[in-house]
Amino acid sequence: MNSPFQRLHHICVVVADIDRAVEFYTSVGIGPWQDYPPLTQYTELDVPSRDGFLGLKYKYADVGGIQYQLVEPGDGDSPQQQFLDTHGEGVFHLGFVVDDLAEGTAAAAGLGVRPWMTGRRPDGSGFTYFDTRARAGVTIEIRQSPTS
Template identity: 55%
Template sequence: MISLFRSLHHVCVVVADLDQAVAYYESLGVGPWYDYPKGGPYETYEVPNPVASAAMRYKCADLDNVQLQLCQPPAGLDSPQRRFLEECGEGVYHLGFESPDLGAAEERARTLGVDVLARGRRADGSGFCYFDTRARAGVTLEIRRTQHDAG
């Protein structure tokens, strides 16, 4: 049986002002920060609002044990992250877990009765899948498979 949520990859915090948040974290010694690497094109891309998703701004910092992501959703475009910011304020939007097999992990989640909110897959098997877990887990859970360079 595949274990879905065992290898924490990142914590994603939604913020109102990405530059201001990065500056504050840097003042605390957290960093360095870099733009989220978008990777190659998706063969499958199912998100609530592709325009808002493409306009989302992310910065990442690799800590010793986990990646910290800051996400600023675009103003004026509906997205789950924008709704979270407006309803809850800034805070942890999702926890991202690494999985060696996204297809198997997504199928396992479905057998557990967990619905998919958004998903994307690349030709190399990398990608992501967000689950509808906020009401019962207190946070959105994501599984992902990191894109690895060949050779």
């Protein structure tokens, strides 16, 4: 089976207060934490609310080769804010890395998984979230990392 969901890249947790979360995780030895690159790098967006997306605040740390992401919703409506309002803090999505987003998205479609949100940078890197919440209990995502 050709699945784009083979190489786990990150786990993303929605939090109400990212600074409080970073302080806790740092106190138990998880870190150092870095700011996620500016979301304005995504020049092509298909998300429920551009303002909601651009208001998200991300930080990440490497934990044993897997990126651990925290996301705090900002002003504006976003799926992350809706998740926080409905479920409280918790795992919003699992992110998998692919070499080519177009190929990965097509492979996911072949498995019956449909895109929910997408974002692309000018170099073609970016993300595709799939609407798997009802079937998997969590959203899954694929990402293509930026070229260096």
